[in-house]
Amino acid sequence: MTAPADRTPAGAERSLRDTLLSPGYLRLLLLCVLLGVPIALACFFFVGLQHQLEHWVWTSLPETAGYGSPPWWWPLPALVLAGLVLAPVVTRMPGAGGHLPVDGLGGAPVGPGALPGAVLAALATLPLGVVLGPEAPLMAVGSGLALLAVRRAAGVDGRARAVVATAGSTAAISTILGGPVVAAVLLIEGAGLAGARMVALLLPCLLASAAGALVFTGFGQWTGLEIGALALPDVPPGANPDAGDFLWGVPTAALIAVGVALARRLGRRTVSWTRHRTAVRTVACATAVGVCLSAYALITGRSPAEAALSGQATLAMLAAHPHAWSVGALVALVACKGLAWAIALGSLRGGPVFPAVLLGTATAMACSGLPGFGAAPALALGISAASAAVTGLPLASAVLAVLLVGRDAYDQMPLIVTASVVAFVVTQLVRRAPKTEAETEPEAAGPDPGAGTGTAAAR
Structure with a gap:
């Protein structure tokens, strides 16, 4: 039996060409480029304000109170305040403050009606030390603004709105991932698309991300404000991975995956617990x-600031000075921040990826003292394994690790890819373990993997 004409390579190529050259699609590309600029500006001011508030809470205010660094008790009033602020947002505002972090980065786009709650929840709680990242709120900003822009536009159907919302989210998250490359790979891998569908969705997202990243970076240089991109200015000296690095690196990647999977399981239990008496229990979780x-x-x-916040600053310090932490301090960081992250996943609001990357890197660095296991390979595999475990996207995680490690990534690529695959497989094996009703119910009610931002596979 011969395949239909549109299933042959020539037919598929002709169909793709017709789609790309159609007036409606060209208008969609132009719209996505234009939307990338205001979305980047909104993300710039969002991240800039967040960093200023973080600096005030964790640096300026302790110094004003006479402390060189935040005292041990500093997180207690800060997190109680975060819970008190978040509780009415979650219980009374549309959208409940945005997606639950335990659901990853996937789900339906945040619409204009739910956007104020998501922005308020992030700006009011992340600077106070909530151990979550800005990536999910930024994606909410991107999709919400994109949908707001096309809400009354004529000739924009539901399918086009979905593409615009995805492009907005991708443009937003690309601003803190160092550009459109990682965001584009997240889109391709998360959406699970191929062929013409992948190209048709990828082009608007790439253009919106590129335009947004250009504006975001330019404003950062012009104003001098921190733009909050995930970056490692200094990394340990590079070295070719040898047998020892693989011998210790593979079980370390598996250990990281198990830790992330168990933390997410605790996060799902927290979701069940906070479903009743939500306001009170949200404050209780923040206090914990x-x-x-x-x-x-x-x-x-x-300083407690090392374990608080998203972990971006601590990750950069750990990469630049890996021997400034003892093994005991790294173990304590993984244990305390890991437990805090697990609780926050099911009760607070923010992104799950940045803290997971720090936890994976700290775990790998704690193991880097083993015979034949170097600091540079540990850093690379920690980033890759943790990202793959929390997002479920091994290719995008490997690309993120390569970009963060920088010029030394070429030598580490075999270990980076191996760690990413091992972490992904181990995570799937852990998830196959029998679950209780409390663990399965939130996941069953979660967002459709095929909808949303193109990263819905991050579960």
Whole structure:
């Protein structure tokens, strides 16, 4: 039996060409480029304000109070305040403050009606030390503004609105991932598309991301404000991975995956617990996060700020000075921040990826003292394994690790890819374990993997 004409390579190529050259699609491309600019500006001011508030809470205010660094008890009032602010947002505002972090980055786009709650929840709680990242709120900003722009536009059908919302989210998250490359790979892998569908969706997202990243970076240089992109200015000296790095690296990647999977399981239990008496239990969960952060400071004698927030600053310090932490301090960081992150996943609002990357890197660095296991390979595989475990996207995770490690990534690529695949497989094996009703119910009610931002596979 011969295949229909539109299923042959020539037919598929002709269909794609007709789609790309159609007036409606060309208008869609232009619209996505134009939307990338205001979305990038909104993300720039969002991230800039967030960083200014973080600096005020964790640096300026302690110094004003006479402390050189935040004392051990500093996270307790900060996180109680975060819970008190978040509780009415979750219970009373449309959209409940945005997606639950335990659901990953996927789900239906945040519409204009739910956008104020998502922005308020992020700006009011992330600077106070909530151990979550800005990536999910930024994607909400991108999709919400994109849908707002086309809400009254004539000639924009439901399918085009979905593409525009995806392009807005992709443009937003590309601003903190260093450009459109990682965001584009997230889109392709997360959406599970191929052929003409992938190209037709990828082009608007790439153009919106490129335009947005250009504006975002330009404003950062012009204003001098921190733009909050995930970056590692300094990394350990590079070295070719050898047998020892693989010997210790593979079980380390598996250990990271198990830790992330167990934390997410606890996060799903927290979702069930906070479903009733949500306001009170949200405050209780935020307080528990503060207790974990204070415990880290008491155990190690170090600043609680290292365990608080998204982990971007601590990740950069750990990469630049890997030997400034003892093994005990790294273990305490993984234990205390990991427990705080697990609680926050099911009760607070923010992104799950950045803290997971720090936890994976800290775990790998704690193991880097093993014979034949270097700091540079540990850094690379920690980023890749943790990202793959939390997002479920091994290719995008490997690309993220390569971009973060920088010029030394070429030598580390075999280990980066191996760690990403091992972490992904181990995560799937852990998830196959029998689940309780409390764990399965939130997942069953979760967003459709085929909808949303193109990263819905991040579960």
